[in-house]
Amino acid sequence: MNSPPPLLLPPPISKSLLNIILQINLSGIIILSLTDTSNLININRMEKTLVILKPCTIQRGLIGEIISRFERKGLKLAGMKMAWLTDEILSEHYAHLKEKPFFQRIKDAMSVCPVIVCCWEGVDAIHVVRQLAGATNGRNAQPGTIRGDYSMSVQENIVHASDSPETAITELKRFFSDDELFDYKMNNLLAIYANDEF
Ligand code: UDP
Numbered sequence: 770m771n772s773p774p775p776l777l778l779p780p781p782i783s784k785s786l787l788n789i790i791l792q793i794n795l796s797g798i799i800i801l802s803l804t805d806t807s808n809l810i811n812i813n814r815m816e817k818t819l820v821i822l823k824p825c826t827i828q829r830g831l832i833g834e835i836i837s838r839f840e841r842k843g844l845k846l847a848g849m850k851m852a853w854l855t856d857e858i859l860s861e862h863y864a865h866l867k868e869k870p871f872f873q874r875i876k877d878a879m880s881v882c883p884v885i886v887c888c889w890e891g892v893d894a895i896h897v898v899r900q901l902a903g904a905t906n907g908r909n910a911q912p913g914t915i916r917g918d919y920s921m922s923v924q925e926n927i928v929h930a931s932d933s934p935e936t937a938i939t940e941l942k943r944f945f946s947d948d949e950l951f952d953y954k955m956n957n958l959l960a961i962y963a964n965d966e967f
Pocket residue numbers: 866871875904905923924925926928929930932
């Protein structure tokens with residue numbers, strides 16, 4: 770019986786901390802130097818980001834469809850729960866919009882019913898998820914994006930997604946305790962990324 774060949778892969782270049790650099794100076798002398806490149810190479814580009822499936826998504830029965838968009842992209846689910854958001858947590862979450870005339874309106878819309886809060890993980894996950902979500906106004910969002918495919922509204926736009934690494938950290942802390950986020954291995958990483966991408 771044939772057994773599969775052993776999986777021989779070179780170590781990811783991003784994991785090698787020391788690079789040997791050979792230089793030939795003007796007089797032809799070879800200089801060998803060891804250089805620490807750990808500050809030049811982004812060793813771990815795995816990011817976590819917050820996504821909220823808004824009440825409109827729950828009301829329209831789109832939970833499975835939206836979750837499957839993120840799964841099919843190759844993102845890993847690191848945490849998920851249902852929560853009924855209070856005015857207090859929404860005031861904090863939407864503090865950047867507190868001067869806007871629609872501030873109370875979006876808080877009301879976000880507390881019509883429970884939402885699904887999730888944490889997705891992957892290389893450059895924050896940017897990738899924002900791209901998947903599309904433009905804020907569903908009527909302007911590109912077809913193929915979540916908002917472009919499912920939303921006709923600037924408010925009822927299916928998902929919230931963190932917009933920067935700093936925001937993602939703050940927002941994940943806001944909605945998840947440490948023991949609600951799970952660190953586990955997916956056995957499909959080499960089918961999703963090249964071995965030097967993660
Ligand atoms: N929103 C709205 N009217 C606006 C702008 C925003 O109702 O003119 C709502 C919309 O639901 C949006 C949320 O406020 O998703 C947060 O706004 P933000 O500018 O952060 O957009 P997002 O990051 O969600 O694309």
